[in-house]
Amino acid sequence: MMLANDLDTPAVTIRLDIMEDNIRRVQQHLDRHGIANRPHIKTHKVPELGKLQMQAGAIGITCQKLGEVEVFTNAGVADDVLLTFNVLGRAKTERLMALAARVRRLAVVLDNEVVARGLSEGGVRHGVDVRFLIECDTGFGRNGVQTPDAALDLARVALKLPRLAFEGLMTFPNRDPETREFFTRALELFKRAGIPVPVVSGGGTPSLFRAQEIPMLTEHRAGTYIFNDVMVVASGTATWDNCAMRVRATVVSRPMSTRAVIDAGTKVLTSDQYTVKGYGHVLEYPEAAITNLSEEHGIVDLSQCRERPAVGDVVHVIPNHCCVVSNMVDEMYGVRGERVETVWPVAARGTVR
Numbered sequence: 001m002m003l004a005n006d007l008d009t010p011a012v013t014i015r016l017d018i019m020e021d022n023i024r025r026v027q028q029h030l031d032r033h034g035i036a037n038r039p040h041i042k043t044h045k046v047p048e049l050g051k052l053q054m055q056a057g058a059i060g061i062t063c064q065k066l067g068e069v070e071v072f073t074n075a076g077v078a079d080d081v082l083l084t085f086n087v088l089g090r091a092k093t094e095r096l097m098a099l100a101a102r103v104r105r106l107a108v109v110l111d112n113e114v115v116a117r118g119l120s121e122g123g124v125r126h127g128v129d130v131r132f133l134i135e136c137d138t139g140f141g142r143n144g145v146q147t148p149d150a151a152l153d154l155a156r157v158a159l160k161l162p163r164l165a166f167e168g169l170m171t172f173p174n175r176d177p178e179t180r181e182f183f184t185r186a187l188e189l190f191k192r193a194g195i196p197v198p199v200v201s202g203g204g205t206p207s208l209f210r211a212q213e214i215p216m217l218t219e220h221r222a223g224t225y226i227f228n229d230v231m232v233v234a235s236g237t238a239t240w241d242n243c244a245m246r247v248r249a250t251v252v253s254r255p256m257s258t259r260a261v262i263d264a265g266t267k268v269l270t271s272d273q274y275t276v277k278g279y280g281h282v283l284e285y286p287e288a289a290i291t292n293l294s295e296e297h298g299i300v301d302l303s304q305c306r307e308r309p310a311v312g313d314v315v316h317v318i319p320n321h322c323c324v325v326s327n328m329v330d331e332m333y334g335v336r337g338e339r340v341e342t343v344w345p346v347a348a349r350g351t352v353r
């Protein structure tokens with residue numbers, strides 16, 4: 001039996017009881033409101049965890065990269081997959097077509113005509129109908145058609161192309177009221193045009209428990225909720241007690257009374273600050289601030305701490321953004337109480353294509 005306290009550092013650990021509670025609570029919330037749960041697996045990249053989400057009641061999974069779809073399909077996680085990224089170029093289109101033959105329902109999103117044409121040509125080459133949702137930018141300022149009229153225009157263009165099957169609209173993240181207003185208008189336009197919109201897909205963890213306030217959503221895609229992190233706590237959607245991922249790190253130096261250095265830098269915690277300050281929350285020293293990172297060093301300011309760690313002490317850091325941390329390590333450790341119950345290879349780690 002391996003004990004959590006014996007794990008060498010740095011190590012990415014997951015508190016199983018917290019993670020299981022996150023999976024259960026979120027599924028229950030969406031079930032209660034009749035919104036299908038389509039968790040985004042980019043957060044963990046571990047097929048075993050995708051299986052737990054499916055067993056808890058998810059209708060399918062969301063992937064951001066074709067490589068994730070391949071790994072999760074090979075592991076038999078889900079027969080209903082949404083790929084939320086514009087697929088461009090021959091190499092990726094061929095991989096998508098190969099996957100479409102293996103998954104009962106594989107849908108993609110698109111927000112422009114170039115992608116639509118490439119998918120249509122791929123569908124024709126392979127004799128495959130490509131299911132797609134139109135990505136709408138409802139306030140985030142990333143991909144997505146900019147107006148409800150543009151969504152309808154793109155749907156009309158795409159519907160004229162062979163082998164494309166329109167299934168609905170998608171956004172990330174849900175924003176209130178912008179997302180509701182956008183979709184209300186878009187659904188009116190599609191209705192008037194006689195085009196059914198079976199799926200309206202929303203997403204994001206911070207907005208998760210208010211997804212029902214956008215009543216047209218048929219499904220919700222959250223990823224971060226499985227572990228939670230500083231960003232989610234800062235958004236008010238979770239507490240530290242809901243954070244399952246902790247980076248176990250050793251204090252390797254105390255060069256001055258107000259400074260500790262831990263053995264986790266950007267190559268574990270990453271430099272992603274996302275929406276928050278600093279580089280993580282030190283559970284044992286909540287007044288400490290991780291102010292700076294080198295690749296392998298985490299600089300911790302202890303000036304606000306009455307108790308201070310010694311060289312050799314181990315601390316646990318809740319990262320700013322858990323989704324990028326999973327991608328940094330070969331394995332994550334599932335911990336229950338004192339014990340390491342499971343070691344998961346991060347099977348889809350590095351699948352950036």
Ligand SMILES: Cc1ncc(COP(=O)(O)O)c(C=O)c1O
Nearest residue numbers: 084172203204205221222223224
């Ligand atoms: C398209 C899309 N859907 C869903 C999600 C999940 O959001 P969250 O990680 O906030 O749960 C993301 C996250 O980046 C995303 O990009």
